[in-house]
Amino acid sequence: MQYLVDPFLPSKCVVGFFGRGSTAKSSFVATLGAQASGDASTLWISVEEPDDWIKVRHIRAGGDEGTLFVVTAVASKSDSQGRVMGSSFDVYEHLEPSIMQARHHVxxxxxxxxxxxxxxxxxxxxxxxxxxxxxxxDDASVKRLLAYLQGVAERYDVTIAVIGHSNKGKHEYFADTVAGASAWTNSPRLSFVHARDVREEHANVMRVAKTNLTTRFTTLYSTEPVHTLHRRAEGSDSVLVRVNVGLTVWGEDESMEVFDDATRKPPEEREGEGGGGKKESLVGKVMDVLVEAVYRTGQPVTREQVHNLFGREISRREWGKVDERLKLMQFQYRVVVEAGPQNKALYVKQA
Structure with missing residues (x-):
């Protein structure tokens, strides 16, 4: 088994990326394409974004010039939630000619x-x-489409990334969050569900919905602006982003626990409150004390020093959550974990 980008893009496979809006699904795939551009090119077909946005994001995310070919379609039909259901592009008619044209281009x-x-x-x-x-x-319709796409992937030696939406609300089974037939997640060899990480701004999480290639895993990631589309004196600018991939946790139960922690909205953080709210509050407070100590002293800070400043010892499990968050938000906090004497953790301001 070979990968275009391990472990997200196996070669000659259809891979599904599904999630609600504002989870940076397209930006995640675009970042992977940019990452692979030293050796490979990408054909991007979109009914969601203008071609100049797609091209600028590819370059600003680190992609090489001349490694991206873009085809944009015009929407012709939308559902009640504004999701495009049909366009001027038809995969069955236009995909293979587009691949051949892109091949000639690159x-x-x-x-x-x-x-x-x-x-x-x-x-x-x-x-x-x-x-x-x-x-x-309809399962039969989606299975037909995905079988066709898998045939194309094998015939042209490409990985086909399928981006789609997810439904609102809670579901009994993890993969059922994806909008439409269950075949969207069941038929590809690998599919992911993306969600907002409610613990941090500009943070997201993705978990394997279905795989027959590896064990399940969950990956934390954050977004970083790389190009400004419109500036505002008040309010947020409109930007294009790339993705910074953070911690990946492997295993059925372990990955589900991380995904649940990231997507569970904590209750109001009050002292004396039990369960997840208190635990999340503690991690946040430890982060505040740690980052302040690193910046105030300008020296490496140990966990023992944080215990003294905080007034109590922090468990190894809670320190694990602190380290995960530091990796995820490294570009924001600019504090890294290094191994000190006797392999003890040292928290150092990033140069």
Whole structure:
């Protein structure tokens, strides 16, 4: 088994990326494409974004010039929530000609060429011409589409990243959060569900919904602006972002625990409150004390020093959560963990 980007993009496979809006699904895939651009090129087909946004994000996320070919479609049909259900592009008719055209395009740019290895469909629902009696909510229709895409992936030696939406509300089974038929997550060899990480601003989390390639895992990631589309004197600017990939936790139970911690909205943090609220409050307070000590002293800070400043000892499990958050938000806190004498953790201000 080979990977375009391990462990997110296995070669010659269809991979699903599903989630609610504002979880940076497209930016996550774009960052992976940029990461792979030293050796491979990307064909990006979108009904969600203008082509100039896609191209600028690729370059600003670290992608090489001439390694991205973009096709944009015009939406022709939307559902009640504004999600595109049809467009001027039809995967069954236009995907293979687009791949061949992109191949010709990228082969002219470099010697030796950087072959086309990644194809992105954003979103797959909006880029599919659903025939009479077919719909993205019908298992048979979705299985037919994904079987066709898997055939294309193998025939042209590409990874096809399928981006889609998820439903609102809670569901009994993890993969059922994806909008439409269950085949969206069950049929690909690998699929992910993305969600907001409510513990931090600009933070998100993704977990494997289905895989027959590895054990399940959860990855924490954050977004970083790389290009400003519009500045505002008041309020947030409109920006394009890249993704900073943080901690990955492997294992069925372990990955689910991390995903639940990231997506569970904590109750009001009050002293004396039991359960998750108190635990999350403690981690946040430890972070405040730790970061302040690092910046105030300008010297490496040990856990024992934080215990003294905090007035109590912190458990190893809670320190694990602190370290996870530091890795996830490294660009914000700029505090890194280093190994000191006897392998003790030292918290140091990043140069």
């Amino acid at each position: 082969e002219q740019m470099y010697n030796p060429p950087r072959p086309l290895k990644l194809v992105v469909l954003d979103t797959a629902v909006g880029l599919t011409g659903w025939r009479k009696g077919e719909s993205p909510n």
